[in-house]
Amino acid sequence: MTFKLSDFLQSVVNLEDIIIGQLEANGIEVNALIEAALQLVINEISGAEGEAVLVKA
Numbered sequence: 001m002t003f004k005l006s007d008f009l010q011s012v013v014n015l016e017d018i019i020i021g022q023l024e025a026n027g028i029e030v031n032a033l034i035e036a037a038l039q040l041v042i043n044e045i046s047g048a049e050g051e052a053v054l055v056k057a
Contacts, residue, residue: 020030 023030023033
């Protein structure tokens with residue numbers, strides 16, 4: 001069985017598109033979710049206290 005990295009990566013992209021589509025169909029702001037997650041990571045790395053808050057614009 002031959003494994004192609006390009007095929008695997010294309011499958012990941014396709015799955016990502018499906019997941020984002022489902023989240024958006026349910027009214028979830030994907031960009032805001034990603035920004036909040038990144039802020040939590042930045043806070044964790046920097047040692048900052050508190051939580052990221054999702055704000056629906």
